[in-house]
Amino acid sequence: GEDVEQSLFLSVREGDSSVINCTYTDSSSTYLYWYKQEPGAGLQLLTYIFSNMDMKQDQRLTVLLNKKDKHLSLRIADTQTGDSAIYFCAESVNAGNMLTFGGGTRLMVKP
Amino acid sequence: SQTIHQWPATLVQPVGSPLSLECTVEGTSNPNLYWYRQAAGRGLQLLFYSVGIGQISSEVPQNLSASRPQDRQFILSSKKLLLSDSGFYLCAWEGTGANEKLFFGSGTQLSVL
Numbered sequence: 001g002e003d004v005e006q007s008l009f010l011s012v013r014e015g016d017s018s019v020i021n022c023t024y025t026d027s028s029s030t031y032l033y034w035y036k037q038e039p040g041a042g043l044q045l046l047t048y049i050f051s052n053m054d055m056k057q058d059q060r061l062t063v064l065l066n067k068k069d070k071h072l073s074l075r076i077a078d079t080q081t082g083d084s085a086i087y088f089c090a091e092s093v094n095a096g097n098m099l100t101f102g103g104g105t106r107l108m109v110k111p
Numbered sequence: 112s113q114t115i116h117q118w119p120a121t122l123v124q125p126v127g128s129p130l131s132l133e134c135t136v137e138g139t140s141n142p143n144l145y146w147y148r149q150a151a152g153r154g155l156q157l158l159f160y161s162v163g164i165g166q167i168s169s170e171v172p173q174n175l176s177a178s179r180p181q182d183r184q185f186i187l188s189s190k191k192l193l194l195s196d197s198g199f200y201l202c203a204w205e206g207t208g209a210n211e212k213l214f215f216g217s218g219t220q221l222s223v224l
Contacts, residue, residue: 035155037213043147043155043203086212092149098199098220099149104212 006089006102013110018076020105022089029091032065034074037086084109113138117202117216124223130189132219134202142204144185146177149199161185197223
């Protein structure tokens with residue numbers, strides 16, 4: 001079945017860039033998402049990318065997709081302490097279809 | 112260890128019929144519980160969340176309701192389904208510690224015909 005993998009933990013210093021990586025196995029994945037979960041809160045959709053794109057930028061966030069290697073990354077420029085959270089990668093075949101989530105990467109930003 | 116169960120995995124229902132999706136959590140107590148729906152092109156949409164028995168907060172007005180009759184049971188219901196209720200529904204639980212993360216059920220693909 002489909003599988004989405006992420007590293008569990010990432011620690012960076014404030015002001016540095018953070019790169020969170022994700023790999024997936026389903027070659028028919030069409031939509032790839034990044035969600036943010038802050039302590040005590042539900043999920044917040046940060047951004048998503050269609051599989052026919054290889055990059056998407058939104059302010060401090062840059063998403064890179066390597067479809068050949070089935071590798072997705074989220075880069076956060078100028079990381080702030082408020083970026084400390086858990087980041088989930090997810091994929092789906094269709095926009096309204098089943099989502100498969102990775103296990104989440106806990107990002108810790110040190111001052 | 113904690114586990115979350117959500118069923119059924121797929122469901123096909125006629126318009127106007129009732130709905131009951133169930134989610135249970137094992138291995139933890141007093142979790143925060145969530146119901147999400149995959150909204151086309153917009154990722155997950157939070158429908159309901161609950162911080163305790165009988166405590167339900169609704170994020171989006173709709174044809175659905177939620178109940179939490181027991182600490183580790185969260186039910187999503189409808190009296191009369193609409194076509195627009197079709198979608199992928201996901202239950203999640205979260206511990207109440209400051210740094211707990213979300214854990215997801217396997218989801219229910221609902222088709223209303």
